[in-house]
Amino acid sequence: xxxxxxxxxxxxxxxxxxxxxxxxxxxxxxxxxxxxxxxxxxxxxxxxxxxxxxxxxxxxxxxxxxxxxxxxxx
Numbered sequence: 001x002x003x004x005x006x007x008x009x010x011x012x013x014x015x016x017x018x019x020x021x022x023x024x025x026x027x028x029x030x031x032x033x034x035x036x037x038x039x040x041x042x043x044x045x046x047x048x049x050x051x052x053x054x055x056x057x058x059x060x061x062x063x064x065x066x067x068x069x070x071x072x073x074x
Contacts, residue, residue: 003071004051005060006030009042014063017070024061024072033062048074 009029014020024030029042043051051059052074059072 001058002056003058003060004043004056005033005062005069006043007033007062007066013065017061017063017068020061020063020070021072024059030059030061 007030008014008020008023009031012023012028014023024045027044027046029044032038032041032043057074059074060069061072062069
């Protein structure tokens, strides 16, 4: 299982995991966290086909000031 970690873009944050998951499903932008060539790039659910092709099968969304996370299957 390969997971890509993202955080809400443009200063957004969420208090509830349902809100984060809803915005992912709605296609809002998230920022890729971590190291590597894609760190800092923006991604959304519209990019799911490309993410699957790159070998990812789930997304970890960090929220609530990076203290909580939820997982979404691609």
